[in-house]
Amino acid sequence: KLNNNCHLIQLSSDHLYNGTGPHKEDNHALTNYYSYSKFMGELVASKVSSTILRTNFIGRSQCKLRRSMTDWLMDSILSKKPFIVFEDVFFSPLSLGKLSELIEIVVRKPIPGLYNMGSKNGLSKADLAFIFADLLNLKTDFMRRNSSTSIKLRSYRPKDMRLDSSLFENTFKIKLPTLKDELINLKSLYESYPR
Numbered sequence: 001k002l003n004n005n006c007h008l009i010q011l012s013s014d015h016l017y018n019g020t021g022p023h024k025e026d027n028h029a030l031t032n033y034y035s036y037s038k039f040m041g042e043l044v045a046s047k048v049s050s051t052i053l054r055t056n057f058i059g060r061s062q063c064k065l066r067r068s069m070t071d072w073l074m075d076s077i078l079s080k081k082p083f084i085v086f087e088d089v090f091f092s093p094l095s096l097g098k099l100s101e102l103i104e105i106v107v108r109k110p111i112p113g114l115y116n117m118g119s120k121n122g123l124s125k126a127d128l129a130f131i132f133a134d135l136l137n138l139k140t141d142f143m144r145r146n147s148s149t150s151i152k153l154r155s156y157r158p159k160d161m162r163l164d165s166s167l168f169e170n171t172f173k174i175k176l177p178t179l180k181d182e183l184i185n186l187k188s189l190y191e192s193y194p195r
Contacts, residue, residue: 008045012053022164051113056094086126111172
């Protein structure tokens with residue numbers, strides 16, 4: 001309305017995908033209210049000069065009121081109580097540190113468009129859990145692989161949200177890390193985790 005020279009950077013979600021991945025940007029599938037609300041946000045953001053980044057992230061949370069997936073995983077392993085990790089849910093998150101670096105690159109050189117921004121290849125959530133535990137020399141006796149259909153979730157969740165981030169890599173001339181590389185980079189953050 002003010003006709004100013006602003007550029008909007010919107011962080012969106014990998015929950016806009018379903019079916020077999022990795023997914024390209026035009027392969028979205030709205031499967032629940034969360035994905036619908038994210039997609040509507042993207043449509044509004046695209047009305048102005050914007051860079052929309054579909055992503056997901058892991059790493060130590062900086063918010064005391066909210067744990068990240070890897071925080072939950074660490075707490076679950078340390079609790080020594082049985083828990084399930086999903087072998088049929090796939091994703092390709094970035095570490096919070098890498099995500100911040102990439103957002104800074106976009107801020108410094110904003111290129112309008114819609115981009116997937118995730119780690120290469122991705123993993124199942126179960127594979128991520130076991131690799132994470134192995135890197136930190138944690139026992140996996142209480143972790144059990146199972147299907148996401150083994151528990152009743154409140155709403156439908158996509159099973160394969162792996163991102164094809166080649167458009168982002170080619171446009172911004174950046175090589176994105178693998179998810180295993182990202183887990184290796186997180187190792188030092190969790191070595192000091194309260195036990």
